[in-house]
Amino acid sequence: MAASQNYIVGLFNDEDVLMEAVHKVRKSGVKIEEVYSPFPVHGLDEALGYKRSRLPVAAFLFGLLGTTLALTMQIYMLAIDWPMIIGGKDFAAIPDFIPVTFELTVLISAFGMVGCFFVVSNLKPYGKPRIFDLRSTDDMHVMALNLASNPTPADQLRQILKDSGAVEVNDKSFE
Amino acid sequence: MEIHITKEEQFIFTAKLKKILGILLVVGLVIAGLGIWQSMAGSDHGAEGHGTEGAHIEMEASDGRSNEIAHDGTGDPTVHDEAAHGGEHPVWLRRLYANLWINNVYFTGFAVIGLFFVAIQYVAQAGWSAGILRVPLAMAAWLPIAGVLMLVVFLLGGHDLFHWTHEYLFDPASPDYDEVIAGKEGYLNTFFYIGRMVAYFVIWTGAFFIIRKQSLQEDLHGGTSYWYALRKYSAIFIVLFAVTSSTSAWDWVMSVDPHWFSTMFGWYVFASWWVSGLALITFLVVMLKDYGYLKIVNANHLHDLGKFVFAFSIFWTYIWFSQFLLIYYANIPEESIYYIERLSNDKYAPVFFLNLIVNFVFPFFVLMTRDAKRLPIFLKIVCAIIIFGHWLDFYLMITPGVMKDEGGIGLLEIGMLMVYGCAFLFVTFVTLSKSALVQKNHPMLEESIHHHI
Numbered sequence: 001m002a003a004s005q006n007y008i009v010g011l012f013n014d015e016d017v018l019m020e021a022v023h024k025v026r027k028s029g030v031k032i033e034e035v036y037s038p039f040p041v042h043g044l045d046e047a048l049g050y051k052r053s054r055l056p057v058a059a060f061l062f063g064l065l066g067t068t069l070a071l072t073m074q075i076y077m078l079a080i081d082w083p084m085i086i087g088g089k090d091f092a093a094i095p096d097f098i099p100v101t102f103e104l105t106v107l108i109s110a111f112g113m114v115g116c117f118f119v120v121s122n123l124k125p126y127g128k129p130r131i132f133d134l135r136s137t138d139d140m141h142v143m144a145l146n147l148a149s150n151p152t153p154a155d156q157l158r159q160i161l162k163d164s165g166a167v168e169v170n171d172k173s174f175e
Numbered sequence: 176m177e178i179h180i181t182k183e184e185q186f187i188f189t190a191k192l193k194k195i196l197g198i199l200l201v202v203g204l205v206i207a208g209l210g211i212w213q214s215m216a217g218s219d220h221g222a223e224g225h226g227t228e229g230a231h232i233e234m235e236a237s238d239g240r241s242n243e244i245a246h247d248g249t250g251d252p253t254v255h256d257e258a259a260h261g262g263e264h265p266v267w268l269r270r271l272y273a274n275l276w277i278n279n280v281y282f283t284g285f286a287v288i289g290l291f292f293v294a295i296q297y298v299a300q301a302g303w304s305a306g307i308l309r310v311p312l313a314m315a316a317w318l319p320i321a322g323v324l325m326l327v328v329f330l331l332g333g334h335d336l337f338h339w340t341h342e343y344l345f346d347p348a349s350p351d352y353d354e355v356i357a358g359k360e361g362y363l364n365t366f367f368y369i370g371r372m373v374a375y376f377v378i379w380t381g382a383f384f385i386i387r388k389q390s391l392q393e394d395l396h397g398g399t400s401y402w403y404a405l406r407k408y409s410a411i412f413i414v415l416f417a418v419t420s421s422t423s424a425w426d427w428v429m430s431v432d433p434h435w436f437s438t439m440f441g442w443y444v445f446a447s448w449w450v451s452g453l454a455l456i457t458f459l460v461v462m463l464k465d466y467g468y469l470k471i472v473n474a475n476h477l478h479d480l481g482k483f484v485f486a487f488s489i490f491w492t493y494i495w496f497s498q499f500l501l502i503y504y505a506n507i508p509e510e511s512i513y514y515i516e517r518l519s520n521d522k523y524a525p526v527f528f529l530n531l532i533v534n535f536v537f538p539f540f541v542l543m544t545r546d547a548k549r550l551p552i553f554l555k556i557v558c559a560i561i562i563f564g565h566w567l568d569f570y571l572m573i574t575p576g577v578m579k580d581e582g583g584i585g586l587l588e589i590g591m592l593m594v595y596g597c598a599f600l601f602v603t604f605v606t607l608s609k610s611a612l613v614q615k616n617h618p619m620l621e622e623s624i625h626h627h628i
Binding site: 042043052056060087088089095096098099 | 496499500503504506543544545627
């Protein structure tokens, strides 16, 4: 059995207080594992110092895959496997293939992006997303501090959270 | 957040800038003059060879239409009448008219799109763009001049530009009677045509004066009443523009090929106008910012403008392809003639493919990333190329129809584009310098200053 991971969880009921708290906590040298909010908080990802998402790169690559698949499929079917004359055009009449190519590019790109997002957010099959506090889907912003990545003693972390305006500070462990 | 940005800005059209534009305009005139001289010399030189070749291609190209109207027993009327009446003016003059017409239509597009952009922002109740609205509004000041130019060029060169203006096509007794064109007489007759042209410009220029007046009054008095008035006038203008953008495209561009028609054409011309207009707005905003103006504009505004240019480059391609695919797939001679004329001619085929590369492939890949839309240098390059690319688009719509195989891109084309470009920018800058650069009393200006995406 893997060692359990221990977290200290601070709850905030106001996004302005949360933003202030993020700045304060990070300034005091504490690493924030993640912040969950019920609605998008403007500028939060910058305050947390997140790197830009690489999802657009995934979208582009999946799009490219879709284009390739679509063109290969149509050219193979209509020009190699079962050549047919349609409307007096060439067997591989590329302009005819563009609508299907376009649609498959969009489809594969969209599916790929959603798939990547699910995997990255641990929403994949058999994945167990970590829920620090259910109220993060209702009326609370949840800030999680990982004890393993912070050398500061737990009591001091709790105090920092309280000082920066958390309405509630809890402990949470995952197996 | 503490942001101190001055809302009082005044654009100064410096003597230096005036001089540069003036010099470029004169250089353009000289180049155009050289082009005319070259065209005169060229057509004298190989007149014989050209004539036969021209007739041959014309014969091929007109196949579709001739079959269509051959049943009245006159054989190939189109071919004969083109041969008999097409060359009544020398090549250089027809080429000059074609160039004047391309630039008339193209720069009218910038002007009316400037106004349309402003109207869209008011109707959509957009806040982000409040700080830059004076730039597109200034572009629309070209409209009255464009109207006069359009009318004058049509009266001078109408017969060379538009085959349907010839009276004999409508006369059943004439040997050159053209049943197809005669069938369109209700719409394509000179009187109605000029009436429509005047109506478009009266509507557009009127909307421009009303919107500009309200906008300037707002600077003086403030309050939200001007915003509501502007939204109302903008909504009326958009409805009128929805109709006139299509009909003007039929009149000014599609009727160059009077036998041919495409139901996508109004949208096609609009898409071309819209994306080149957005590119020019973006280009001017980036340049103004480079010269220390428009302190309100930050990377987020540029990002939004970049998205506009990116999205509508794809939109233009979508419309372009929608028109092309249907005609290619159905392969009906009277429709496919349009593409045969452009693709089977060595002069136009390279431009045809270049058009797609510079207006779709290039902006698509370059503007795809977030950084490219936020960095001025990328926007400057892409917008400049799109502006030139859509000139090529209008060149391809008009020249093959007017000049048949006698067209080309040479000094005349470059010179005329320079002349029109400088004149257009001159008018824009004069208008821009006459009022405050930022609408300081726009009710959403604060939102624009804090715009963040």
